[in-house]
Amino acid sequence: MSLENLLDQPLNSWMAGGGEEGDIVLSSRIRLARNMESTPFPNRANQLQLRSVVDESRLTLNRLNSMDNHKYLFIELEKLTPLERNVLVEKHIISPNHAQEPEQRALIARDDATVIIMINEEDHLRIQCMMPGLNLLAAAELASQIDDILEERCTLAFTEQMGYLTSCPTNLGTGLRASVMVHLPALVLTRQISRIVGAATQLGLAVRGLYGEGTEAVGNIFQISNQLTLGYSEQEIIANLSSVVKQVVDQERAARTALMTDSKDALSDRVWRAFGVLRYARSISGQEALSMLSEVRLGIDLKIIDEVPGVVFNELLVITRPNYLQKMAGREELEPGPRDRLRAQIIREKLKGGKSSC
Template identity: 70%
Template sequence: MTNLLENLLDQSITPWLSGTGPEGDIVLSSRVRLARNLRGQPFPGRAAAASLNEVVAELKEVSDELQADDGHEYAFVELDQLAPLVRYVMVEKHIISPNHAAEPEHRALIVRDDAGVSIMINEEDHLRLQCLQSGLNLTDALAKANAIDDIIEAKHDLAYEEHLGYLTSCPTNLGTGLRASVMIHLPALVLTKQIGRIVAVTTQLGLAVRGLYGEGTEAAGNIFQISNQVTLGHNEQDIINNLSDVVKQVVDKERTARQLLASDSKDALADRVWRAFGVLKYAQSVSAHEALALLSEVRLGIDLKIIDEALPEVFNELLVTTRPNYLQRLAGNTVLSQLASNKLRAKIIRNRLKGGKDNV
């Protein structure tokens, strides 16, 4: 494993999850993903091992092409050379998808030194290029993705048809091949029981609402991912603008709900968030699901200036450092029982809320 990848795995927080971007108190991050395939090669779902290996071999040089362009260091990694634990830590850090981690044979990854750019090779498509930015910043994410796409397309023949656009494994990605999404924290809309209506309206507007790790996952910690569903017939800027406009409306709804809680249920809200803070500060054992739920309430208390004993970035950091696979890596790659994992998670949270680091 490369030093670059080791450093990414050990980081408690990456720049795109720093909370410093626009609307960063509610929108944790923005992501733009482009799906691309090589012309003349069968899509990964129908390809034999030999074809998949040919794709990996051809795209290996992309890491050098990108490094020469922007000065960042890029690493090329064949997934089947990595331990399962390493792959699933990368899932928790949103570097690769759960599907990519689960089927590592004949698959690879190119990742930038700050994890702001990663390219999954032979996931559902030959290339799944993603660019991440802190806060609501889809425009910069798209600009970077397009710049990288231009570099790749200059030297590699991609599957493209004039009347269909980029050809992809899933018909919903035809056209631009663009899937844009934001990761958004909506505790007040959940507490005021408005989230169901928000999700329904957002879906009617042609967007998808998913959980923390995308399709098929739950909205743990009141964190949701909102993304476009269809790319064919829409240009990139329209997709970005539509998603940004809807997200801004959701952010406004969340802010209104927070103000409502702070004015109409001030004492009950203060009691709730301080109880969550107290449990996390002193608990000796806490599950992954409970940790996210309590951390969400603590972050709400911090944002509303009810809690003044922790910084907002602690929430973003603990989103990563309390995940099961990260904990196992932190414990020296030791296989942890559920009890041991819960105890270690509680220790890390206690230490962090007291201003320490995640040493174990």
């Protein structure tokens, strides 16, 4: 894998569709927060100390490359352009915080982007493993293997009383954050989403938008994750989140069934109006595109629209983002007008051939 492939390929393997409950659960993620024992946390470390973490992390490449048939790429963020860093954010490879302060920051990426290690983000090491559908156990197993390799090389900050020491107190203990990305258009349409979010919060979970903390749930896409790690085992965190997500999935399916039973004609009209906008629009904003794409994906899942595969939705989630569009256009800056026209053109090309199955 080259850096260009990482930047240019619209779909990582974990966003290509499939997996358990894959029509509603887009992906599962396990993230482990780890820190070097003798180095201040990134928000307190100086440039020399941050550099030592980057150099130490680079030395794990040989061991990572020997663990399976995949290859790992080491990337220093300050060598990327701001546009390239923002494309990585849009592809969920790095966080917005990691992209904003590139000096002495880096990442290690597996050739299929299933494994990403962010270096000197909020913590010295953020191990991130992604899987399609609802598959937290497989993601956790892979993250544990990567964690073991890093611990062979690095002495990590850990105490018997507190577990792994982290920059944010909510990550103390296992340092594990489990999350799933879910598409919940029916719960939004039936106005049940506030109740679902409230119930999840009461169970100690966080519900955020497409790009995590501090972002809105555009396109009816939500991230559900555990809030705390201290006092819970990794197995308890994963089991609790999986149980809640399955209940949310059941609620979404029930809402979809209700819409098809009680309001099929109105739903079909809404879905086809969204499809018509996307299929023929000559200019469209990013917000409107995600909203319309969400409704079209619902129509695909409910067999209202056929001959347009559901994975097109996943692909367009990335391609229609502003920085990805700018990279496709070969320009560091693209004015809103030309960008909206390019977005509409790409969507039209992707949606050719859709027709009704009714």
